[in-house]
Amino acid sequence: MLKLIGNIIKWRELIFLFAQRDLKIRYRQAILGILWVWFQPLSQMVVFNFIFIRIFHRSPVKGYPFHIFVFTGLIFWTYFSTTINYTIPLFKNNVALIKKAYFPREVIPLGIILSNLVNVFASMLLVFLFMWTAHLKVHLTILYVFPLLLIQIMLMTALALFASGLNVFFRDIKYGMSLLLYLWMFMNPILYPAEKVPAHLKNFYFLNPMAPLIDGYRRAILEGTSPQWKYVLISLGISYVLLEICYGIFKKAERIFNDIL
Amino acid sequence: MTSYDYLVELKDVKKQYQHYFTVGGTLLDLFNPQRVRKKGIWALKGISLTLKKGEALGIIGPNGAGKSTILKIISRITLPTSGEVNVHGKTAYLIEVGAGLHPDLTGIENIFLYGIILGMKRKEIREKLDKIIEFSGLQDYIDLPVKKYSSGMKVRLGFSVAIHTEPDILLVDEVLAVGDAAFKKKCYKKIEELKKSGIGIILVSHNMKQILEHTDRTIFLNKGKIVFEGRPEEAVKRYNEFLEKKKEEKI
Numbered sequence: 001m002l003k004l005i006g007n008i009i010k011w012r013e014l015i016f017l018f019a020q021r022d023l024k025i026r027y028r029q030a031i032l033g034i035l036w037v038w039f040q041p042l043s044q045m046v047v048f049n050f051i052f053i054r055i056f057h058r059s060p061v062k063g064y065p066f067h068i069f070v071f072t073g074l075i076f077w078t079y080f081s082t083t084i085n086y087t088i089p090l091f092k093n094n095v096a097l098i099k100k101a102y103f104p105r106e107v108i109p110l111g112i113i114l115s116n117l118v119n120v121f122a123s124m125l126l127v128f129l130f131m132w133t134a135h136l137k138v139h140l141t142i143l144y145v146f147p148l149l150l151i152q153i154m155l156m157t158a159l160a161l162f163a164s165g166l167n168v169f170f171r172d173i174k175y176g177m178s179l180l181l182y183l184w185m186f187m188n189p190i191l192y193p194a195e196k197v198p199a200h201l202k203n204f205y206f207l208n209p210m211a212p213l214i215d216g217y218r219r220a221i222l223e224g225t226s227p228q229w230k231y232v233l234i235s236l237g238i239s240y241v242l243l244e245i246c247y248g249i250f251k252k253a254e255r256i257f258n259d260i261l
Numbered sequence: 262m263t264s265y266d267y268l269v270e271l272k273d274v275k276k277q278y279q280h281y282f283t284v285g286g287t288l289l290d291l292f293n294p295q296r297v298r299k300k301g302i303w304a305l306k307g308i309s310l311t312l313k314k315g316e317a318l319g320i321i322g323p324n325g326a327g328k329s330t331i332l333k334i335i336s337r338i339t340l341p342t343s344g345e346v347n348v349h350g351k352t353a354y355l356i357e358v359g360a361g362l363h364p365d366l367t368g369i370e371n372i373f374l375y376g377i378i379l380g381m382k383r384k385e386i387r388e389k390l391d392k393i394i395e396f397s398g399l400q401d402y403i404d405l406p407v408k409k410y411s412s413g414m415k416v417r418l419g420f421s422v423a424i425h426t427e428p429d430i431l432l433v434d435e436v437l438a439v440g441d442a443a444f445k446k447k448c449y450k451k452i453e454e455l456k457k458s459g460i461g462i463i464l465v466s467h468n469m470k471q472i473l474e475h476t477d478r479t480i481f482l483n484k485g486k487i488v489f490e491g492r493p494e495e496a497v498k499r500y501n502e503f504l505e506k507k508k509e510e511k512i
Contacts (some may be wrong), residue, residue: 010397013377013382013383014377014378017373017374019362021366021370021374024365024370025365025366068423088473096340096362097378100338100375101336101338101353101354101378101379101380102337102338103378124384145369151431160283229443231429255340256340258333258338258339259278
């Protein structure tokens with residue numbers, strides 16, 4: 001962990017450059033540019049809204065429109081899942097760079113995590129727009145989003161390093177990961193509020209380190225309350241341990257990346 | 262600052278490329294005993310060499326002799342299986358055309374990317390940008406994406422950035438085989454200049470004329486072992502004899 005932080009500081013310019021490169025390439029070719037960023041969570045929001053409001057005829061949340069509820073959860077989950085999926089083939093795509101010079105390989109996925117963070121902030125603009133149309137106030141508790149994001153980034157780094165590192169050796173990692181991420185989504189309070197989880201399952205439910213974060217974002221942004229700190233702390237602990245383990249595995253794998261790629 | 266006798270020192274370095282895993286393998290491979298039993302190839306079988314300041318060392322030998330592996334080990338791109346590697350200073354490694362340049366980014370953007378990978382700071386690159394562009398001679402093309410470049414232009418760009426990183430050790434791997442005569446001449450002039458300023462150079466080449474003209478000492482490598490080390494003329498002579506012999510064997 002200390003080594004990772006050291007490398008981040010030492011190679012920050014390269015991380016920024018990778019992030020910048022990623023954004024440039026992605027938006028230079030796609031004419032719709034930023035619209036694509038909005039499109040993914042928006043399209044899901046429309047479908048989920050249709051299912052719950054038009055088919056079930058009821059909103060699982062009280063106090064504000066369901067689409068805002070879904071959208072807010074979705075943007076953070078989209079950040080999580082698309083970033084991890086995107087980082088998986090990263091080393092194969094960047095063979096030329098890797099063979100050219102030594103730099104700690106983790107900076108490549110870190111650059112992607114950073115560039116996709118820009119998408120979160122872009123999507124937040126839409127959240128504010130929705131809130132404004134629904135006459136919802138922005139509370140000071142919105143600042144809680146930052147520590148929550150930090151935990152999420154730790155968790156993402158752990159999984160991205162694990163998946164991208166192992167993908168060099170086993171190409172089927174990506175199938176396993178996309179299935180895992182798909183199922184994982186439903187284990188988060190994205191389509192339903194965390195309050196709906198039965199009390200006796202709650203402790204188990206919140207062992208999923210993403211669940212208290214998604215719940216926390218919504219509390220902080222939409223409801224003006226604070227996250228459930230107890231569960232957030234557990235999430236922090238799990239994320240930290242995962243990061244230590246995954247970074248260890250990654251550093252081992254990194255030693256032979258070049259002989260294989 | 263501590264001064265060292267050598268910029269590079271390899272002591273009995275061995276390198277085995279593992280065959281346990283391959284790109285595009287699957288998790289099932291873990292359970293495939295045949296694959297695990299496969300032995301790797303020994304690319305280097307005990308190499309010891311040194312490089313002093315201001316010295317140009319040549320490495321020649323047939324394909325698969327381990328020439329590029331030596332450069333990769335010195336630049337930390339790959340790690341040795343055993344042996345000791347001491348490198349004192351910053352290395353810049355020049356390999357095949359366009360490797361490391363991103364086709365969708367412009368010339369300038371690639372200068373920054375490549376420069377930072379080679380250990381420069383953004384500020385430093387900004388200061389040297391004009392010089393880098395001027396040396397490459399690509400002023401008119403620098404805002405075009407690199408995918409529109411010819412292979413010669415890519416070499417120019419790569420070489421320009423690499424020599425401006427102020428490396429202590431320059432590793433050149435066949436890269437100057439492409440590029441027009443005028444640019445090659447410019448590069449070798451620059452290499453001579455850098456040599457005089459005290460940096461060490463290792464030149465891997467199949468071009469014997471380059472080896473004779475630009476190296477002080479040359480290693481003839483075959484099958485991961487040093488066959489001869491010494492005066493370039495002698496190394497080239499022995500290598501040519503080796504090639505003749507091989508040809509005869511084939512006939």
